[in-house]
Amino acid sequence: MVKNKEYNFTEIEKKWQNYWEKNKTFKTEDFVDKPKFYALDMFPYPSGSGLHVGHPEGYTATDITCRYKRMQGYNVLHPMGWDAFGLPAEQYAVETGTHPSITTKRNIEVFRKQIKSLGFSYDWDREINTTDEKYYRWTQWIFIQLYKKGLAYIDEVPVNWCPALGTVLANEEVIDGKSERGNHDVIRKPMKQWMLKITAYAEKLLEGLEELNWPEGIKEMQRNWIGKSTGADVDFEVVNSSEKIRVYTTRPDTLFGATYMVLAPEHKLVKKITSQERKAEVEAYVKHAAKMSELERTGLNKEKTGVFTGAYAVNPVNGNKIPVWIADYVMLSYGTGAIMAVPAHDTRDFEFAKKFHIPIICIISPNKKEAKAAGANIQKILNGNECWVGDGKMINSSNDKGLDINNLEVTESKRTTIEWLEKKGLGKGTVNYKLRDWLFSRQRYWGEPFPVIHMEDGSIKLVPEKDLPLTLPNIDNFKPSGSGESPLANAEEWLSYTDPETGMRGRRETNTMPQWAGSCWYYLRYIDAINDNAAWDKDKEKYWMPVDLYIGGAEHAVLHLLYARFWHKVLYDLGYVSTKEPFRKLVNQGMILGLSYKDKRGVLVPADKVDSCDGRFYHKDTGEELTEFPAKMSKSLKNVVNPDDVIKEYGADSMRLYEMFMGPLEATKPWNTAGVEGVHRFLKKSWKMITEAEITNTQLSRKQLFVLHSTIKKVTEDTENLSYNTAISQMMIFVNEFSKNRELPKDAAQTFIKLLAPYSPHIAEEMWQILGNDNTLAYGKWPEFNEEYLKEEEVEILVQIHGKPKARIMMSPETKQDEMRKIAMGIPEVANALEDKTVRKVICVPGRLVNIVAN
RNA sequence: GCCCGGGUGGCGGAAUGGCAGACGCAACGGACUUAAAAUCCGUUAUCCUUUAGGAUGUGGGGGUUCGAGUCCCCCCCCGGGUACCA
Numbered sequence: 001m002v003k004n005k006e007y008n009f010t011e012i013e014k015k016w017q018n019y020w021e022k023n024k025t026f027k028t029e030d031f032v033d034k035p036k037f038y039a040l041d042m043f044p045y046p047s048g049s050g051l052h053v054g055h056p057e058g059y060t061a062t063d064i065t066c067r068y069k070r071m072q073g074y075n076v077l078h079p080m081g082w083d084a085f086g087l088p089a090e091q092y093a094v095e096t097g098t099h100p101s102i103t104t105k106r107n108i109e110v111f112r113k114q115i116k117s118l119g120f121s122y123d124w125d126r127e128i129n130t131t132d133e134k135y136y137r138w139t140q141w142i143f144i145q146l147y148k149k150g151l152a153y154i155d156e157v158p159v160n161w162c163p164a165l166g167t168v169l170a171n172e173e174v175i176d177g178k179s180e181r182g183n184h185d186v187i188r189k190p191m192k193q194w195m196l197k198i199t200a201y202a203e204k205l206l207e208g209l210e211e212l213n214w215p216e217g218i219k220e221m222q223r224n225w226i227g228k229s230t231g232a233d234v235d236f237e238v239v240n241s242s243e244k245i246r247v248y249t250t251r252p253d254t255l256f257g258a259t260y261m262v263l264a265p266e267h268k269l270v271k272k273i274t275s276q277e278r279k280a281e282v283e284a285y286v287k288h289a290a291k292m293s294e295l296e297r298t299g300l301n302k303e304k305t306g307v308f309t310g311a312y313a314v315n316p317v318n319g320n321k322i323p324v325w326i327a328d329y330v331m332l333s334y335g336t337g338a339i340m341a342v343p344a345h346d347t348r349d350f351e352f353a354k355k356f357h358i359p360i361i362c363i364i365s366p367n368k369k370e371a372k373a374a375g376a377n378i379q380k381i382l383n384g385n386e387c388w389v390g391d392g393k394m395i396n397s398s399n400d401k402g403l404d405i406n407n408l409e410v411t412e413s414k415r416t417t418i419e420w421l422e423k424k425g426l427g428k429g430t431v432n433y434k435l436r437d438w439l440f441s442r443q444r445y446w447g448e449p450f451p452v453i454h455m456e457d458g459s460i461k462l463v464p465e466k467d468l469p470l471t472l473p474n475i476d477n478f479k480p481s482g483s484g485e486s487p488l489a490n491a492e493e494w495l496s497y498t499d500p501e502t503g504m505r506g507r508r509e510t511n512t513m514p515q516w517a518g519s520c521w522y523y524l525r526y527i528d529a530i531n532d533n534a535a536w537d538k539d540k541e542k543y544w545m546p547v548d549l550y551i552g553g554a555e556h557a558v559l560h561l562l563y564a565r566f567w568h569k570v571l572y573d574l575g576y577v578s579t580k581e582p583f584r585k586l587v588n589q590g591m592i593l594g595l596s597y598k599d600k601r602g603v604l605v606p607a608d609k610v611d612s613c614d615g616r617f618y619h620k621d622t623g624e625e626l627t628e629f630p631a632k633m634s635k636s637l638k639n640v641v642n643p644d645d646v647i648k649e650y651g652a653d654s655m656r657l658y659e660m661f662m663g664p665l666e667a668t669k670p671w672n673t674a675g676v677e678g679v680h681r682f683l684k685k686s687w688k689m690i691t692e693a694e695i696t697n698t699q700l701s702r703k704q705l706f707v708l709h710s711t712i713k714k715v716t717e718d719t720e721n722l723s724y725n726t727a728i729s730q731m732m733i734f735v736n737e738f739s740k741n742r743e744l745p746k747d748a749a750q751t752f753i754k755l756l757a758p759y760s761p762h763i764a765e766e767m768w769q770i771l772g773n774d775n776t777l778a779y780g781k782w783p784e785f786n787e788e789y790l791k792e793e794e795v796e797i798l799v800q801i802h803g804k805p806k807a808r809i810m811m812s813p814e815t816k817q818d819e820m821r822k823i824a825m826g827i828p829e830v831a832n833a834l835e836d837k838t839v840r841k842v843i844c845v846p847g848r849l850v851n852i853v854a855n
Numbered sequence: 856g857c858c859c860g861g862g863u864g865g866c867g868g869a870a871u872g873g874c875a876g877a878c879g880c881a882a883c884g885g886a887c888u889u890a891a892a893a894u895c896c897g898u899u900a901u902c903c904u905u906u907a908g909g910a911u912g913u914g915g916g917g918g919u920u921c922g923a924g925u926c927c928c929c930c931c932c933c934g935g936g937u938a939c940c941a
C-alpha cells in the first residue's frame with residue numbers, strides 16, 4: 001500500500017483517462033441482458049472559441065448519472081458527437097478562404113480534447129459528426145422519406161434578402177431591418193424554398209406532450225407554440241359582388257357585435273373588392289406593408305394603421321352592412337387572413353375602431369364580480385366606451401332567423417351559434433393552430449445538400465437511395481452567388497445532371513438543409529453509429545429507445561425539441577422507430593453566469609480592473625468601492641471562465657464537483673472560482689483521510705454507522721433525483737466526521753470511495769487502488785444502506801408553548817404521544833410557564849416536537 | 856401585455872406543513888511556523904442585553920393552521936421566452 005502520497009491530481013487524472021481509453025472501459029455493448037439506460041447530452045456546435053463552463057455542467061450531470069447507473073447494474077449508453085454544420089464556419093470561409101471542413105475538423109479536435117480532459121465516460125466509438133458524409137447520407141435519406149410521405153414541398157416564401165451583400169440573411173442576422181454586418185438595407189424577397197409540413201403533426205405533437213416527464217414550463221411553451229384554438233370559419237358576402245370573405249374566429253358568439261372586417265394587406269380579395277375611388281390609397285398601403293418585415297409589422301408598431309377598401313360585407317347574423325378594411329395587424333398566415341372585428345370585446349379591434357371612428361356595439365354584459373376585480377366600468381362597457389374581453393351574459397344577440405343567444409354564457413352561446421351557422425350553411429366549427437410549416441432550406445454552402453434534382457420539364461427527381469450520400473462539391477469560393485442562391489450555384493459541374501436512363505437534363509437543388517436537420521435524429525444514430533447499410537438497426541433501436549434522460553440548455557425548449565419530436569413521429573408512422581416520443585425525461589440545466597462588478601453609478605467594471613480585499617472590491621485605478629453581482633459571461637467584462645484553466649489549477653475532479661455543487665442543476669447561478677477552492681479542499685481532505693489514516697478492520701461506532709448509512713441513503717436518493725449539490729454536501733459531512741480519528745475502518749473507506757466515484761472518478765479510482773483493489777471502480781457495486789443504522793435511540797424533542805420554543809429534551813423517537821405529553825408537561829420550565837393557564841390542546845409529533853396550546 | 860421561472864445571512868445555497876440558514880465560500884479569532892502558504896480548531900442572520908436571556912427575521916400585505924420559507928388570495932421586484940394568432 002502506497003502511503004502519504006500528495007494529491008497530485010494532474011498525474012492521477014492523466015493516468016485514469018489513459019486507463020479508461022486503453023481498456024475501453026466505457027465501450028457499450030448492445031443487447032446486454034441488463035436493464036438499459038440511455039443518457040443523452042445535447043451535442044455541441046464546435047465553435048472556434050472552445051468549451052466554456054456552461055458545456056460541462058450538463059455533461060457532468062449526465063456523466064454522474066451514467067456512472068451511478070453502471071454501478072447499479074444498468075447497461076448504459078452515453079455518447080457524444082458534433083453538431084458541426086452551421087454559419088460561423090462558412091462566414092470564416094468567406095473571410096479567409098479556409099474551407100469549412102478544415103475549420104470544423106480543427107474545432108472538433110479542440111472540443112474533443114477539452115471534453116476528454118474532464119474524464120467523461122463516453123463511448124467514443126459511437127462519436128458522430130453531422131458533417132460526415134457517412135452521417136448526412138442518412139439525414140438525406142430521412143428527407144427522402146419525408147418527401148415520399150408528402151411532408152416536404154416547395155413554396156414561394158419571403159426571405160431576408162440583402163441586395164448590398166448579395167445574400168440571404170438569417171433572422172438573427174437582421175437587426176431593425178438592417179444587416180448585422182455592414183448595416184445594409186434588408187428587404188423581403190420571395191424565393192422558392194423547401195417546407196416541411198409539421199402542421200400535419202400539430203395534434204400529435206400536442207397530445208404526445210402528455211406522456212412526457214419534462215419540466216411543465218417547457219411543455220407549456222410547446223403547447224403555446226403549437227397554439228391550438230377552436231372556433232369557427234364564417235362566410236361574409238361582399239355587397240355588390242359574388243365574392244365571399246371567409247374569416248376565422250374563436251368567438252362566433254360575438255358575431256352580433258361585428259361592426260367591420262379586416263383583410264390582411266396581402267389577401268387575394270383585396271384587389272377584387274377595392275372600389276375605384278379607394279384604389280390609390282389601398283395600393284399604397286399594400287405596398288408599404290409589403291416592405292416591412294413581419295417583426296416590424298407585429299412587434300414595433302403599437303399604433304394601429306389601416307385603410308378602408310370602399311367595399312361592404314353583410315354580417316350573416318343580422319344582415320347589417322359593415323365596412324371592409326385592410327390593416328397590417330391582420331396576418332395572412334394565420335387563420336384565413338381575414339377577421340371580423342368586434343371592437344367591444346377585442347382590445348385590438350377596439351383600438352382600431354376608436355382611431356377610425358367605427359361603431360362599437362356591446363353585446364356582452366360583463367360578469368359583475370369579474371368586472372369589479374378587473375377594475376372595469378360596466379356602464380362605459382355597455383355604452384361601447386370601454387372594451388370588455390371577459391365573461392358575461394350575451395345581450396343584443398338575436399335575429400328573426402332562429403338564432404337567439406341572449407342571456408347565455410360565453411361557452412353556451414358559442415356552441416349555439418356554431419350549430420346555427422352550420423345549419424344555415426354560413427360557416428362551420430374549426431380548429432386552428434399557430435404552428436406554421438417549417439422553412440427547411442437555407443441559401444448556404446455548409447449544410448446537407450438536398451438529394452433533389454430539378455428536371456428541365458419542371459419535375460422533381462430524387463437522388464436514388466442507393467446513390468446517397470449526395471456530397472458537397474469541393475469549392476473554393478464561398479461568397480454568395482449574388483442571385484440569392486447558395487454558393488453551390490457556382491459549382492457548375494456539380495449542378496448539372498443528366499438522367500442516365502432518359503437522357504433528360506436537370507439542375508441540382510442549390511439550397512442546403514438548416515442546422516436543425518442533423519440534430520433532429522442524432523440520438524438514433526448513436527444507437528448504431530457505424531452502420532453503412534441503414535440509418536440504424538431496428539433491433540438495436542428497440543433495445544435502446546427511448547432516451548431515458550436528456551439534458552441540455554433551455555434555449556432549445558421549443559424549436560429543436562419540437563422538430564426532433566416531429567421527425568420521430570414521422571419515423572414512427574413509417575415503422576422505423578418503436579416509440580412515439582424520443583425523449584422520456586428532459587432536464588434543462590441553468591445558465592452559468594460570471595461575476596461582474598459595478599460602481600455606485602452602475603457602471604460596469606471589467607474583472608481585470610478589480611482588486612479584492614477582506615471580501616470587498618475596489619477599482620484598481622480609482623480605488624472606488626465596487627459591488628459584485630452576477631452577469632452573463634462576456635469578453636468585454638473579462639469574466640469568462642475557461643475550463644482548461646480550472647482543470648490546470650484544481651483538476652477535472654474539482655471542476656466536476658464544483659459545477660454540481662454550485663446549486664441545483666436547473667438554476668441559473670454565478671461562477672465563483674473561490675467556490676472551486678472549497679470543493680478542492682474537500683477532495684484533498686478525502687485524499688488525506690484515505691491515504692494518511694490507519695486503515696483498520698475495526699467495528700464502526702454507532703455514530704459512525706449512522707453517518708455512513710445516512711450518507712449512502714442521501715447520496716443514492718439525491719443522485720437518483722439529480723440533486724447533485726446536496727449529495728456532495730452529505731459526502732462533505734461524512735469526511736468531516738471520519739477524518740476526526742486516526743483510524744479508518746476499511747468498509748467505511750471503500751463505501752465512501754464508491755459514493756464519490758460518479759462525481760470525481762479519477763481520485764476515486766486512485767484511492768480504490770491505494771486500498772489494494774486492482775479493478776476499475778466503473779462497474780463496482782453501488783452501496784446499499786441499512787435502515788437499522790439510521791434509527792437513533794434518542795432524539796431531541798422540542799417543546800413549544802404556543803408555537804414558541806421553550807425547552808428541548810431527549811427521548812426515544814418511538815415514544816408514544818401520551819408519554820411525550822407527560823414528559824413535556826413534567827419539565828420544570830414548562831410547568832412554570834403553564835402555571836395559572838389552562839391547557840387547551842397538546843400536539844405531539846413523535847420524533848419531532850410537542851406543542852402546548854394554553855391560555 | 857401574455858406565458859414560464861425565481862426572490863431565504865456578506866455570497867452560493869439547504870430545509871416530507873414541525874427548532875430557518877445544512878454544506879461550502881468569504882470574514883474574524885486562535886494553533887502550528889522565524890515568517891508566509893498549506894493545514895487544523897473555534898466564532899459568524901439581525902437588533903437589544905455584561906451574562907442569562909429577549910425581540911425580530913425567508914420581497915410586501917392578508918388568510919388557512921396548534922404551527923407557514925413551504926398551502927391559499929392580492930401586490931411588488933428580478934430573470935428568461937414570446938409578441939396584434941382573430
